[in-house]
Amino acid sequence: MKALNLKVFRDLKSQKWQFIAVIFLVFLGVALYTSFYMSYLNLSKTYDTFYEKTNFEDLAVTFNPAPEELLSEVRKIDGVEEVYGRLSAYGTFEREGNKVTLKLLSIPEELKVNKLVIVDGRYPEPGERAVVLLKKFADYHDIKVGEVISVDINEKRVSLKVSGLAFSPEFIWIVESGSWITTPKTFGIAYIPQQTLEEILGTAGIISEAHITIYDEDRVEEILNRAKDIFADYGIVEIYKREDQPSNKLVKMDLDGFKELSFMFPSFFLFISALMVYVLLSRVVREQTGSIAILRALGYSRKDVLLHYLSHSIVIGVIGSVIGAIGGYAFSVLMTAEYTKLLNVPYYIAVVHPDIIAQGLAIGTITPLLAGISTAYAASRIEPAIAMRGVEVEVKKVRVDEILFFLKRVSMLTRLALRNLFRSPRRTIYSLFGVVASVVLILTSMVFLDANDFAISMQFDKITTFDMKITTSNPEIYRAVKNMPEVLEAAPIIETWVVIERDGVTKSSILYAIGHNQNMLNIYDISGRQRHPPPKGIVLPEILTSKLKVAQGEKVEILTEFGRQKVIIAEIYNQPLTPTCYADIFYFSKKTGVDFNAIIVKFKPGMENQGKNRILDIKGIRADSIDDLKEYIDELMTFFYVFISFTLLFGASLGFASIFNTTTVNILERRREIATLRMLGYTTKEIAYSLLVETVIIGIIGIVIGVPLGYMSAKLFFESFQSELYYMPFIIYGRTYAFTILTTFAILLLSLLPGIRYVSRMEIEKVTKEIVS
Amino acid sequence: MNELLKLIDVWKTYRMGAVDVHALRGIDLEVKSGEFIVVLGPSGSGKTTLLNLVGGIDTPTKGDILFNSINVSSLDEAELTLHRRRNVGFIFQFFNLIPTLTARENVLLAAELVENPRDADEVLEIVGLKDRADHFPSELSGGEQQRVAIARALVKSPPLILADEPTGSLDFETGKMVLRVMRDINRNEGVTFILVTHNSVIATMADRVVHLRDGRVAKIIVNEEPAEPEELSW
Numbered sequence A: 001m002k003a004l005n006l007k008v009f010r011d012l013k014s015q016k017w018q019f020i021a022v023i024f025l026v027f028l029g030v031a032l033y034t035s036f037y038m039s040y041l042n043l044s045k046t047y048d049t050f051y052e053k054t055n056f057e058d059l060a061v062t063f064n065p066a067p068e069e070l071l072s073e074v075r076k077i078d079g080v081e082e083v084y085g086r087l088s089a090y091g092t093f094e095r096e097g098n099k100v101t102l103k104l105l106s107i108p109e110e111l112k113v114n115k116l117v118i119v120d121g122r123y124p125e126p127g128e129r130a131v132v133l134l135k136k137f138a139d140y141h142d143i144k145v146g147e148v149i150s151v152d153i154n155e156k157r158v159s160l161k162v163s164g165l166a167f168s169p170e171f172i173w174i175v176e177s178g179s180w181i182t183t184p185k186t187f188g189i190a191y192i193p194q195q196t197l198e199e200i201l202g203t204a205g206i207i208s209e210a211h212i213t214i215y216d217e218d219r220v221e222e223i224l225n226r227a228k229d230i231f232a233d234y235g236i237v238e239i240y241k242r243e244d245q246p247s248n249k250l251v252k253m254d255l256d257g258f259k260e261l262s263f264m265f266p267s268f269f270l271f272i273s274a275l276m277v278y279v280l281l282s283r284v285v286r287e288q289t290g291s292i293a294i295l296r297a298l299g300y301s302r303k304d305v306l307l308h309y310l311s312h313s314i315v316i317g318v319i320g321s322v323i324g325a326i327g328g329y330a331f332s333v334l335m336t337a338e339y340t341k342l343l344n345v346p347y348y349i350a351v352v353h354p355d356i357i358a359q360g361l362a363i364g365t366i367t368p369l370l371a372g373i374s375t376a377y378a379a380s381r382i383e384p385a386i387a388m389r390g391v392e393v394e395v396k397k398v399r400v401d402e403i404l405f406f407l408k409r410v411s412m413l414t415r416l417a418l419r420n421l422f423r424s425p426r427r428t429i430y431s432l433f434g435v436v437a438s439v440v441l442i443l444t445s446m447v448f449l450d451a452n453d454f455a456i457s458m459q460f461d462k463i464t465t466f467d468m469k470i471t472t473s474n475p476e477i478y479r480a481v482k483n484m485p486e487v488l489e490a491a492p493i494i495e496t497w498v499v500i501e502r503d504g505v506t507k508s509s510i511l512y513a514i515g516h517n518q519n520m521l522n523i524y525d526i527s528g529r530q531r532h533p534p535p536k537g538i539v540l541p542e543i544l545t546s547k548l549k550v551a552q553g554e555k556v557e558i559l560t561e562f563g564r565q566k567v568i569i570a571e572i573y574n575q576p577l578t579p580t581c582y583a584d585i586f587y588f589s590k591k592t593g594v595d596f597n598a599i600i601v602k603f604k605p606g607m608e609n610q611g612k613n614r615i616l617d618i619k620g621i622r623a624d625s626i627d628d629l630k631e632y633i634d635e636l637m638t639f640f641y642v643f644i645s646f647t648l649l650f651g652a653s654l655g656f657a658s659i660f661n662t663t664t665v666n667i668l669e670r671r672r673e674i675a676t677l678r679m680l681g682y683t684t685k686e687i688a689y690s691l692l693v694e695t696v697i698i699g700i701i702g703i704v705i706g707v708p709l710g711y712m713s714a715k716l717f718f719e720s721f722q723s724e725l726y727y728m729p730f731i732i733y734g735r736t737y738a739f740t741i742l743t744t745f746a747i748l749l750l751s752l753l754p755g756i757r758y759v760s761r762m763e764i765e766k767v768t769k770e771i772v773s
Numbered sequence B: 001m002n003e004l005l006k007l008i009d010v011w012k013t014y015r016m017g018a019v020d021v022h023a024l025r026g027i028d029l030e031v032k033s034g035e036f037i038v039v040l041g042p043s044g045s046g047k048t049t050l051l052n053l054v055g056g057i058d059t060p061t062k063g064d065i066l067f068n069s070i071n072v073s074s075l076d077e078a079e080l081t082l083h084r085r086r087n088v089g090f091i092f093q094f095f096n097l098i099p100t101l102t103a104r105e106n107v108l109l110a111a112e113l114v115e116n117p118r119d120a121d122e123v124l125e126i127v128g129l130k131d132r133a134d135h136f137p138s139e140l141s142g143g144e145q146q147r148v149a150i151a152r153a154l155v156k157s158p159p160l161i162l163a164d165e166p167t168g169s170l171d172f173e174t175g176k177m178v179l180r181v182m183r184d185i186n187r188n189e190g191v192t193f194i195l196v197t198h199n200s201v202i203a204t205m206a207d208r209v210v211h212l213r214d215g216r217v218a219k220i221i222v223n224e225e226p227a228e229p230e231e232l233s234w
């Protein structure tokens, strides 16, 4: 068997590029599977240990200020483990000329729920004028432990010492419930001793939030309802279980993404690698039919031959999956590390998961083995007598060009290309698979770019075109802002959380009450049509009404910052991005007795910075700039762009590897014919043209099949990411189709080059000798 | 008869690692238009090498090959391709037909290379295959395939046809039939033939026989009365 083993490596070497291409696909399949799955496990484990260590809440209730004593009633509920009651307030402080908003959350002497992981400094003493800041927020503003910041709270300036920096399980992603992600540039969380905050606010024994852990999972709904009842008299603002906790919700959504990708991606690559193994091996066997017969005539057994050809598959599988597993591990560590950089977590866990590595190795080895079995078996069935008779290569006699009348007049060279497509239809179909898979991958990744671009331009060019939002209900400030020289337009709005209840089902959302005569905050429906607030009643997104089972014209009770109101549902339609409730500001003011609670502002062109600074100078307000938000979104998107670039690259290499393999295999197999063409006087160019026709036809068919398939796959994939939080119409821009098609052709042409080079370098006199001898 | 081909001191040396293999060692030869030449020699004497040089699929190491006074040995790749296209028809021992094309299409494949090709059906008729034109190579016998190859060489109406062991893989009777076709074409159309073989019987039908030995022309024999293919026996 020794010489035979040597032959395995000679065979691999003689077609090293083809084998390398297949090994590369196996490598990618295994690497992607192991890296995504291990990243998923790593992140899962990171969150779980973080949550466990900090005793992350199982449910939470937010209500209008209520006496602290109510907490002991919550503690008495059967199944409740711990309760953390707190008070919150907003403050602002100045940092490098920018006004930064702080959300102050009170903490007791010892936290038992949503504990903080202090990474620098210490927990503040009761009554101490000190705060603990979230680590990343402090880092962003370069605030060090021991530093004193002056915070304006309720028109009062207080000096607070930063006693420590921490991470909190509540704020892995910093989102204000229902609202957008906030940028650390303008928004941060600060934990402050309860006593201190009470002193500042001048209150005592009053809280507005209860965060609860339970020890009986099965009774979560019951406990939730009982907790709600306890605070019901004061007015419930918000209520959620752990799975709906804003930060956790986003965390889990991303986690699901990782898991999904770990199956979707690798299956593409392994599937195509299996087809390529089949193509390669069947060519090797076909070409070596004579040698196999001789081996058999010499006395090698069928089993020897079978094992001999299977070992080709094994070599591919083992090399590909070993490198893949190593690469996958490295990649999972990198991905976990890079991804957690975006998050507020104190550490990340990146370990080897031997079971996943073993699965990766197994899948990577078994796939090419299965793909090679039928061919190896066929090889083992070759009769020794063939060695004496010689081989007859069977060729399919399909004359497509005769059937299709318009092809009757094309040149023989073109016809040759057409016929070659039908020569080994199975192989043609396999390269088609490669092109289709590549188109699907490219299109799907591009669709995510489209979605992102669409969302950004929808949000910032259409829905919110204001430059700044000021949170205030002071009419003097409104008047002052309106008269500022930099201000082009200013309009009051009412912005509030809203809870809609119907037959025991509650849904929470955001409500904007806006005026008719402004175009800085606009309403659009899913079809992109601009809508206006109804003069009477409110607009509800369909995504909510379908869950609440309410219809247009019905009256519902809503709960907002301003208490309970009965309102008519004037219209029902979804809006893109964040589904939101709308009302006319006059209507809503009349209902609630509140004129406005925020002002949106647009500056005159070129005066944005001046205007922004002038507004930030106003005392006692919170002001958010859209530009800052945009900037932060761009930052977050970097990871996303890197990710998309990789998927594009993978998609492209998939197409390249498969087309490269089939074309070169085809050329090698037909080198005798090609030499004949050259002897007849055909130039390399003309032969390249014929190969090109063949490839382009495969490309066109691949695109025709791949684009709709990619559309469907993107749509499916896309819909799996839809949620109540975020509603996104499925959009594919024309540029995406163009890019996909052009890239596919570029890949096809590129993968043809080595083959063409081979043809042009072919020493015809040697090939003819080969023929003659 | 005017001179078609002239070889002057043609050498071909292959470098095999450290050793030089001299396939041809100074060939001098003149071929007149319309001649039927048989090159005879033992295996390894350089016959195929000689044909390849004349046909322009390989270049000599030294010496000149003049075809209609054009020096083939100084042509570049593109010019050599043109030379093959216009001046030469090849016939191989293993017919080398394109398996996916029918007999007629194989002929057309060559016809499309030149400006004024002969009619494909006409040349197929000449080689006696008019009624098999729509068959694929795998549906033809060895002799028939070789005749398609001859038709393919003929359709470009080249002044010179080079045949390397054209009867090598054919049986005796079929071989004679193929030789008959070639001789007829040579006589009727005035096409010059250089036919390479190691079968000395075939040499008797040639106008002239060039004997090669160790890459040199050992002797040239002129047949005053060439035999007809039918008279051959081996």
Ligand SMILES: Nc1ncnc2c1ncn2[C@@H]1O[C@H](COP(=O)(O)OP(=O)(O)OP(=O)(O)O)[C@@H](O)[C@H]1O
Binding pocket: A766, A769, B014, B015, B016, B021, B022, B023, B041, B042, B043, B044, B045, B046, B047, B048, B049, B050, B198
């Ligand atoms: N590409 C090559 N590299 C090295 N040596 C070569 C090459 N081609 C031919 N030769 C050598 O040149 C010599 C002549 O070869 P050629 O093929 O012309 O012989 P031939 O007369 O056609 O023989 P046969 O009757 O067996 O076909 C031989 O010794 C051969 O080994």
Ligand SMILES: [Mg+2]
Binding pocket: A772, B047, B048, B049
């Ligand atoms: Mg020879």
